[in-house]
Amino acid sequence: MNAPALVELKDIRVNYGEVPALEDVSLTVYEHDFLGIIGPNGGGKSTLLKVVLGLVKPERGSVSVFGRPPEQARNRVGYVSQRSFFDRDFPASVWDVVLMGRYSSAGIVRRYGDRDKHQAEKALAMVGMLEQRNKQIGMLSGGEQQRVFVARALCAGPGLLLLDEPTASIDSTMQTEFYELLEELKYSLTIVMVSHDIGAVSVYVDKIACLNRRMYYHGSREITPDILEATYKCPVQLIAHGTVPHRVLKEH
Amino acid sequence: MPGTTDCPWHGAPPGVEGTLKMLEALQYEFMRNALMAGLLASVACGIVGVYVVVKKVVFISGGIAHAAFGGIGLGYYLGINPITGALLFSLASGLGIGVITSRTRIAADTAIGILWAVGMALGVVFIYLTPGFAPDLMGYLFGSILTVPFSDIVLMLVLVLVIIGITVALYKEYLIVCFDEEYGTAVGMPVEKLYFLLLAMIALTVVVLIQVVGMILVIALLTFPAAMARQFTHNMKSMMLLSVLFGFLFTMGGLWLSYVLRLPSGATIVLFGGLVLAASLGFSRLRTRQHEAKKAA
Numbered sequence: 081m082n083a084p085a086l087v088e089l090k091d092i093r094v095n096y097g098e099v100p101a102l103e104d105v106s107l108t109v110y111e112h113d114f115l116g117i118i119g120p121n122g123g124g125k126s127t128l129l130k131v132v133l134g135l136v137k138p139e140r141g142s143v144s145v146f147g148r149p150p151e152q153a154r155n156r157v158g159y160v161s162q163r164s165f166f167d168r169d170f171p172a173s174v175w176d177v178v179l180m181g182r183y184s185s186a187g188i189v190r191r192y193g194d195r196d197k198h199q200a201e202k203a204l205a206m207v208g209m210l211e212q213r214n215k216q217i218g219m220l221s222g223g224e225q226q227r228v229f230v231a232r233a234l235c236a237g238p239g240l241l242l243l244d245e246p247t248a249s250i251d252s253t254m255q256t257e258f259y260e261l262l263e264e265l266k267y268s269l270t271i272v273m274v275s276h277d278i279g280a281v282s283v284y285v286d287k288i289a290c291l292n293r294r295m296y297y298h299g300s301r302e303i304t305p306d307i308l309e310a311t312y313k314c315p316v317q318l319i320a321h322g323t324v325p326h327r328v329l330k331e332h
Numbered sequence: 333m334p335g336t337t338d339c340p341w342h343g344a345p346p347g348v349e350g351t352l353k354m355l356e357a358l359q360y361e362f363m364r365n366a367l368m369a370g371l372l373a374s375v376a377c378g379i380v381g382v383y384v385v386v387k388k389v390v391f392i393s394g395g396i397a398h399a400a401f402g403g404i405g406l407g408y409y410l411g412i413n414p415i416t417g418a419l420l421f422s423l424a425s426g427l428g429i430g431v432i433t434s435r436t437r438i439a440a441d442t443a444i445g446i447l448w449a450v451g452m453a454l455g456v457v458f459i460y461l462t463p464g465f466a467p468d469l470m471g472y473l474f475g476s477i478l479t480v481p482f483s484d485i486v487l488m489l490v491l492v493l494v495i496i497g498i499t500v501a502l503y504k505e506y507l508i509v510c511f512d513e514e515y516g517t518a519v520g521m522p523v524e525k526l527y528f529l530l531l532a533m534i535a536l537t538v539v540v541l542i543q544v545v546g547m548i549l550v551i552a553l554l555t556f557p558a559a560m561a562r563q564f565t566h567n568m569k570s571m572m573l574l575s576v577l578f579g580f581l582f583t584m585g586g587l588w589l590s591y592v593l594r595l596p597s598g599a600t601i602v603l604f605g606g607l608v609l610a611a612s613l614g615f616s617r618l619r620t621r622q623h624e625a626k627k628a629a
Contacts, residue, residue, distance in 0.1 A: 133518055151520065159518045166511055171386065171568045180508050184519050189501050216566035236519075 083111040086240055086270050087132055092141035094127055101127045102138070105295045111239070114266040116285035117274045119311055123292040125274040126162065129242050132272070133159060146239070155184040158233030160226075162244040168218030174228050175213040178204055181232035196235075203235035204228075207261060223254030227261065234265075241265070243273040247280070259284045278308070350592045362478055369480045370583040372488045373544040373553065378576030379499050380537040381558035382568065383530060387510045390555055392429055392531065395444035397538045397550040399425035399451025401473075404547075405458030408466050415484055415539060418472070418547070422538045425451055426531035434524055475546035475598025477587060484543060491536045498533060499572075502526065507568060544583060545598040553579060556605040563616050582608065 087109040094102040102124045109115055117125050130136040131143055134150030145153035158181065181203065182196035192200075204210040207227040217225065226246060233241055243262075247255040259280060262271060266286075275281050281288065290296040290311035297307045354363075384393050403421025407414030425447045432443040459466050471479060480488075499506070508516045509526050516523045534554075541550045561574035585608075586601030593600070 134520070135517060154520050159515070161512075161514050161518060167386070167388075169562065169566075170511055171382075171562065171566045171571045172507065172511055173566060176507060176567075177511070179504075180511070180515065181519075183504070183508060183516075183521065186504070188505060188521070192504065232515075 083113075085110050086113075086146055087272075088142075088144045089128075089131065090142045092128075092131060092138045092143065094124070094131065094136055094138050096127075100293060102131070103294050105141075105291070107289060107295060107298060109240075109270060109272055111270055112266070114262070114271045114284070114286045115273070115289060116281035116287070117272065117289045117291055118276065118278055118281055119291040119296075121276065123311075125291055126244055128291060129159075129244055129272070129274060132242060133157060155236060156238050156240060158230075158236045158238035158241045160229050160233045160241070160243045160246050162248060166218070170216075170218055172217050173213065174204070174209060174215050174217055174220070175200070177217050177228055178213075178231050178235055181235040184236060199235045199237055200231075203231040206234060206265070207231045221254070222250040223257060226250055226254070226258055230261070230265075234269075239270060241269050241271045243271065243275075245274055245276065247275070247277065255280065347592060351588065354588065354591045361482075365480050365482060365485055366477045366587065367584075368485050369477050369488065369544055370587065371580060372485070372492045373541050374557070374576050374579030374583060376488075376492050376495055376537045376540040377553040378557055378561075378574075378579045379495055379572050380533050381554045381556075381579070382561070382572045382575050383506060383510060384534060384554045385558040385562065386568070387530070389530075389534070390551065391441065391444055392426075393534050393538070393554050394551045395429060395448040396422050396426045396531070396535050397542075397547045398448045400535075400538055400542065400547055401456075402451040402454035402458070404469075404472050405455030405462075408462045408469075409458040413484075414468075414472060415487065415542065418542055419536075419539045421451060422535035423532055426535035427528060430524075430528045430531045434527075471546070472542055473546050473548055474596060475542070475544055475549060475601070477544045477583070477597050477601075480543045488540045488543075491540050495533055495536055498529065502529075503569070506530065510568075545601055549598055549602045552602040552605060553582070556582060556602075556609050560609050560612055563612060578605075578608075 085108050087107070089105060089107045092102050092105040093100065105124075105128065107128070117128065119125050127136055131138055132145055132150060134143075134145075134154065143150050146156055178200045179192050179196065182192055182199060185199075186192050186196055201210065204213055207230050209224065209227050209231060212220065212224070217228065220228065226249075230241075230243075230246075247258055250258065255277075262273070263284060265271065273281070273285065287298070287300060289298040290307055292311045296311040384390055400418040400422040403417030403419065404414040405417070406421070407417030410417070428447055429440070429443050432438050432446075433440045438446075459469070468476070468479070470476070505516075505521060505526055508519075508521060509523055509530070513523055513527075516526075537554065538547070538550050541553050545553055557575040557577075557579040558571065560578045561571045564574055565571050582605035583601050586604035587597055589595070589604050590597040590600035
């Protein structure tokens with residue numbers, strides 16, 4: 081019954097200087113998973129994504145993405161980074177930014193072709209931003225910008241979308257809207273989202289991994305306070321989403 | 333005054349009569365060279381200035397320009413064309429700043445300070461060690477667009493063609509590098525190499541601009557036209573084209589003013605550009621305010 085595995089990490093170890101960032105981390109992401117990775121700051125969440133992107137080479141362990149070394153799988157992986165600090169006056173339109181997602185497919189020096197433009201159009205339509213394509217990127221609201229960055233990641237034509245704290249820089253109403261967008265996208269994609277927002281993660285994702293240098297839990301989204309405590313090394317209060325019907329964290 | 337001493341029309345009458353005299357002067361070779369130099373400088377500063385302003389590396393550019401003085405001194409010392417020396421030094425200091433900031437823990441502005449001062453000090457020492465008098469030194473420091481020799485125009489043309497070539501080939505890459513370096517790294521772009529190449533392009537531009545406004549004022553032509561262009565467009569290509577246009581307007585307008593007012597050309601070009609830029613910034617600010625007031629009402 082298992083869907084094919086898109087990402088397979090086995091016994092990964094990553095050191096930053098003397099300090100281990102990841103130890104003995106194994107993780108498998110299957111097609112059509114919507115996986116949330118939670119854990120404290122400095123727990124190695126972003127590092128884990130960088131391993132999948134092939135930007136950080138682990139000292140030990142094996143990484144396979146779409147059955148290949150991660151560097152060779154980049155044109156099938158879309159990435160939305162934690163923060164996008166750019167100048168609000170930056171001379172680029174929504175369209176310019178989305179096309180950047182086609183870089184890996186087009187290749188260095190080559191120009192974007194019709195296929196690239198077609199994919200960019202499709203991606204913008206998917207996030208509902210096609211009508212704003214000619215607007216300057218800095219003129220959009222934070223939530224709209226994040227949609228454009230998701231479109232940029234989508235138009236790489238990825239089977240896998242990696243999101244690093246995608247809601248960190250947008251306000252709470254926009255956050256809900258953003259998660260709803262992910263809900264729609266998850267039917268056609270595999271999504272791995274790193275977040276510190278335990279509440280939101282538990283509502284929207286299908287599987288959860290708790291990471292604090294080591295992997296503390298990986299499985300369905302029903303996590304217990306014990307696991308959270310082990311991950312965060314201190315008691316964590318689960319915030320109840322009283323009226324949300326698909327609230328899933330078990331009462332203990 | 334530096335700059336006026338080399339002015340071939342020194343003593344020309346101001347005003348309309350002077351302007352006619354200037355147009356008359358167009359038939360002379362030095363005037364045609366000045367026009368060519370102005371045009372080439374506008375193309376270089378228009379394109380690279382946009383990167384400098386958008387990527388916020390104005391002070392790195394200032395550092396490269398001043399470090400080039402070491403090369404000018406070396407040129408005098410070795411008896412070769414000081415511009416060749418400037419080319420070597422500006423390229424070396426550009427790459428030096430790149431390597432120091434990416435491979436060591438020294439902060440970028442510290443690296444700029446070091447190379448800026450060391451470059452200039454080397455220039456002073458080389459010139460001191462050179463026997464006799466260093467001709468045209470003021471021209472390199474403060475610019476002398478009217479005395480650019482044809483051989484230097486050829487060099488400028490080659491450098492400008494290199495800059496255009498790189499920009500056309502790597503336009504989409506530099507849009508990503510300027511907008512979001514982190515994303516570039518994530519999609520596997522050689523971000524660091526592209527950044528070094530950008531520093532090299534800035535170094536080439538500095539060399540192109542030295543003869544027009546002088547190394548001390550190079551930074552003006554790298555920033556004014558791009559800052560001006562930014563107000564009118566949010567497309568990087570259009571910004572470059574507009575910026576080339578404004579660069580040409582500033583150099584030619586400044587040259588004309590220096591003629592009728594009998595002022596040094598390099599400094600007049602900078603002051604004229606600054607004035608137009610300030611007026612345009614003030615005007616667009618006024619317009620946004622009116623726009624907002626209308627919205628509120």
